[in-house]
Structure formats: structure tokens, C-alpha cells
Amino acid sequence: MNCIIIDDEATARAVVKQLCSKIPELDVVEEFDNAISAIKFLNQQTIDVIFLDIHMPGFSGVDFVQTLKDPPRVVMTTSDTDFAIAAYEYECIVDYLVKPITLARFEKSIEKIKSSSPKKAQAQVTSQQNSPEGEDLYINIDRRLIKLKLNEILVIEAKGDYIDVKTQKEEHRVHTTLKKIKEKLPEKLFLQIHRSYIINFTKIIDIEDNSVLIAKNVVPISRSNRPELMRRLNLL
Amino acid sequence: MIEQPNLNYVNELAGDDQAFKDQFIAIIKNEFPLEKEEYFGHVENLRVKKTAEIVHKLKHKFNILGMENSYKLAVAYEMELLEGKHNSQSKFVEVLETIDEYIKAI
Numbered sequence: 001m002n003c004i005i006i007d008d009e010a011t012a013r014a015v016v017k018q019l020c021s022k023i024p025e026l027d028v029v030e031e032f033d034n035a036i037s038a039i040k041f042l043n044q045q046t047i048d049v050i051f052l053d054i055h056m057p058g059f060s061g062v063d064f065v066q067t068l069k070d071p072p073r074v075v076m077t078t079s080d081t082d083f084a085i086a087a088y089e090y091e092c093i094v095d096y097l098v099k100p101i102t103l104a105r106f107e108k109s110i111e112k113i114k115s116s117s118p119k120k121a122q123a124q125v126t127s128q129q130n131s132p133e134g135e136d137l138y139i140n141i142d143r144r145l146i147k148l149k150l151n152e153i154l155v156i157e158a159k160g161d162y163i164d165v166k167t168q169k170e171e172h173r174v175h176t177t178l179k180k181i182k183e184k185l186p187e188k189l190f191l192q193i194h195r196s197y198i199i200n201f202t203k204i205i206d207i208e209d210n211s212v213l214i215a216k217n218v219v220p221i222s223r224s225n226r227p228e229l230m231r232r233l234n235l236l
Numbered sequence: 237m238i239e240q241p242n243l244n245y246v247n248e249l250a251g252d253d254q255a256f257k258d259q260f261i262a263i264i265k266n267e268f269p270l271e272k273e274e275y276f277g278h279v280e281n282l283r284v285k286k287t288a289e290i291v292h293k294l295k296h297k298f299n300i301l302g303m304e305n306s307y308k309l310a311v312a313y314e315m316e317l318l319e320g321k322h323n324s325q326s327k328f329v330e331v332l333e334t335i336d337e338y339i340k341a342i
Binding site for chain 2: 008009010011012014015018019021055057079099100102103
């Protein structure tokens with residue numbers, strides 16, 4: 001397995017490199033004192049494992065992980081246990097090492113890396129990044145923030161100064177515009193198909209000439225929006 | 237009294253690898269004075285966030301040098317800075333001076 005080390009402290013990089021040297025199958029190909037240089041490197045080379053410091057000035061380890069399109073397995077290193085929860089939100093992160101790292105703990109981490117196959121790690125990350133499943137949208141109703149799962153929203157309809165957000169279970173009226181909510185929605189899931197309608201096009205049941213059926217909602221398609229809808233459907 | 241730094245952790249990591257130990261000492265001899273200078277620069281110019289950042293960086297060295305209590309002090313100091321306080325500043329400076337003397341001697 002080849003790996004890189006990213007840490008803004010030279011002493012910390014030296015420690016991780018020394019720990020890696022104790023593992024025969026682990027080869028440190030490069031080390032970086034900042035995340036930006038590492039991103040440039042990763043655009044050109046395939047790496048199996050990244051040992052990544054969470055707390056770096058400017059561009060943190062978590063920022064770095066979010067930037068990677070196809071991340072390898074990542075082991076976070078830090079002196080702050082507070083970051084652990086945030087780190088484990090990303091499926092590509094297989095372990096979390098608190099400094100100073102002992103050899104025994106490092107060896108355990110290597111075992112975790114081995115048991116997490118690269119394909120598995122990548123598939124989980126793709127799911128995390130490409131599918132908005134699990135992503136939420138908060139809507140403000142009567143000073144109360146209500147959480148909606150994006151993938152449960154079916155249709156959003158403009159109603160004057162309000163919009164109606166229809167989900168599989170319920171319907172909410174929110175004081176905002178279609179334009180504003182459109183900016184908050186991922187293009188991978190949502191598409192405006194009419195001046196007054198945005199739909200979750202993964203929920204389409206049926207399409208007729210000038211309307212789509214989503215659950216029990218018949219939504220009109222405007223002539224100008226129809227080509228984009230058809231183009232998206234071809235991608236599915 | 238400030239605890240004394242040591243190389244126990246580094247020695248354990250190095251084992252028979254004297255080259256690593258020498259390399260580590262060279263790095264810390266180079267890196268620590270620069271970070272210490274950076275710390276005093278930020279304090280003098282009242283750059284609180286930058287001070288907290290360099291304290292965060294320095295505290296890792298306390299850890300590596302086996303200074304557990306000093307590490308805890310640095311954690312508290314970093315939090316204080318972010319809250320606009322600096323009660324632990326003088327003790328933190330004492331730790332820096334202790335390490336400075338130590339790494340000049342090794």
C-alpha cells in the first residue's frame with residue numbers, strides 16, 4: 001500500500017513516517033505540509049491511504065476530505081478528540097489517531113485499513129457525495145426550523161409569496177420564493193419543469209406529453225423546460 | 237514547578253534507529269524556535285486567533301516531549317484565547333522557555 005502524510009508540523013510528519021517504516025507493506029511516497037499541495041499531487045497519482053492532520057491553518061483536514069472526488073482511505077491524526085465525531089461523518093475515513101500515536105495503536109489502524117477494501121471505501125464515498133440521501137433542508141415555519149430530508153421531497157410549488165413543499169408524508173407552506181429554494185437544492189435531484197414547479201425527478205412515476213406524475217401529483221411541464229427534463233432522464 | 241521535557245516517546249519510536257532520533261532532534265531544534273518566535277510575534281501584535289493557532293501547534297510538541305501537564309495547560313490556554321482571556325499566558329511562556337533550554341542541550 002502506498003500512502004502520503006499531510007500535516008503542517010514537521011515533527012508530526014516525522015513521527016507518522018517513522019511509524020509507517022515499521023509496517024513493511026506500507027510505502028510513504030510523499031509528505032505535505034499543506035492540503036492544497038496534496039490535492040495537486042492526488043490529481044496526478046493514485047494513493048491507497050492518506051494520513052491526514054485535521055487541524056491545519058486555512059484548509060483543515062475535513063475541508064480536504066470534502067474536496068476529494070474519489071478519496072482513498074483516510075486516517076485522521078490530531079491532538080483534539082473533539083474532532084472525532086466530525087471526522088467519522090465521512091465513510092472514507094477509516095480511523096482516527098490521537099497524538100502522540102503509539103506503535104501499538106498505529107498497527108491497529110493498519111489492520112482497519114486492510115479490512116476496509118479500497119472498492120468498499122470508494123463506493124461508500126460515492127454514495128455519500130453523489131447521492132443527497134441523508135442531506136437535509138431546514139424550512140422556517142412560524143419561527144420553527146423543520147428538518148426535511150431532501151430525498152423525501154417530491155414537488156415544490158410556487159403559491160404567490162409562498163411555496164408548498166410536498167414530501168411523501170406531509171406538505172409545508174413556507175414564506176419564500178421558488179428561486180430562493182432552488183438555489184438550496186442539489187441539481188442531481190431537483191429540476192424546475194415549470195415556472196411554478198420544481199420536482200424531484202428521481203420520484204417520477206410517469207410522463208405524459210405535458211405533465212409528469214409524482215406520487216399523486218400531476219405536475220405540468222412547460223415547453224421551455226421540457227428539453228432539460230428529457231436530457232436528465234437520458235442520464236438515468 | 238514546570239515538568240521537564242524528555243525524549244521517552246521519541247526513543248520508543250526510534251528503537252535502534254539512531255538516524256530517526258537524530259532527524260527528529262534536528263527537526264525540533266529547527267521548528268521549535270521558529271514557532272516560539274511566531275507565538276511572541278502574535279502576542280505582541282494582539283493577533284488572538286493566530287496566537288491560538290500557534291498555541292495549538294506548539295501543544296503537540298509538549299505531547300511529544302512527554303509534558304502531559306503542559307499539554308493540558310496549552311489546551312486550556314488555547315480555549316482561553318478564543319474566549320478573549322489569557323490567564324495561562326505566563327505559565328505557557330514558562331513551558332516554552334523550559335523546552336527552549338532543553339532542546340539547546342540535546
